[in-house]
Amino acid sequence: MKKNWWKLLPVLLMVYAIPMSFAGEVSVQTILHETIRNLYFHVTMWFSMFILFIVSMVNAIMFLHTGNLIFDVRSEMYIRTSLLFGFIGIFTGMIWANFTWGAPWVNDPQLNGAAITILSYLAYLILRSSLNDVQKKARLAAVYNIFAFTLMFVLIGIMPRINDSLHPGKGGNPGFGSYDLAPAMRPVFYISILAWTLVGVWIAQIQIKIKSISQKIKSA
Numbered sequence: 001m002k003k004n005w006w007k008l009l010p011v012l013l014m015v016y017a018i019p020m021s022f023a024g025e026v027s028v029q030t031i032l033h034e035t036i037r038n039l040y041f042h043v044t045m046w047f048s049m050f051i052l053f054i055v056s057m058v059n060a061i062m063f064l065h066t067g068n069l070i071f072d073v074r075s076e077m078y079i080r081t082s083l084l085f086g087f088i089g090i091f092t093g094m095i096w097a098n099f100t101w102g103a104p105w106v107n108d109p110q111l112n113g114a115a116i117t118i119l120s121y122l123a124y125l126i127l128r129s130s131l132n133d134v135q136k137k138a139r140l141a142a143v144y145n146i147f148a149f150t151l152m153f154v155l156i157g158i159m160p161r162i163n164d165s166l167h168p169g170k171g172g173n174p175g176f177g178s179y180d181l182a183p184a185m186r187p188v189f190y191i192s193i194l195a196w197t198l199v200g201v202w203i204a205q206i207q208i209k210i211k212s213i214s215q216k217i218k219s220a
Helices: 002-023 033-040 042-066 069-100 109-129 134-162 185-219
Strands: none
Touching: 002 033, 002 185, 033 042, 033 069, 033 185, 042 069, 042 134, 042 185, 069 109, 069 134, 069 185, 109 134
């Protein structure tokens, strides 16, 4: 139990964050109105996805440095989990966009960058499935992982800031940090990021254990 205390933490955080997400005090913003509550779901999903992609890339680098296949397994499973959060982020974003921009998808550099990012990581999984040699698969996947993360950083972190974008904080638009947010919103937002990220780590750890057991059975 002492080793698994962190699994209880996201549950406790959710007990606070989810009710506050739906019923807590929020700022009254032009156009956004009550849809600003999606900040707790859409934006937090992307933050968690980004953090999990970082963990995956670090494990890819560790594999290239050590050659230990456990790092390759961790890298793959964190990407799979990150993609789950990415799909949820896109889905919640489409709902938000439909209410605020009048369509579920518009020609926006951040939206297009997000779509390309998801496709690039799906290509990572296709690359893995196309190779049989374990070591070669792990090496190519690790290198591609680093490339995909760099591409994501450029497409989502840089391009929307230097081009016209409808997203807050991009293309000259003010970010949420410069809005007069309700005092209760910030703790709910940051707690939600932490909670969802820990849930992602939990999911990835389960997948890592399953994959490790499967590999041991095959090699027995």
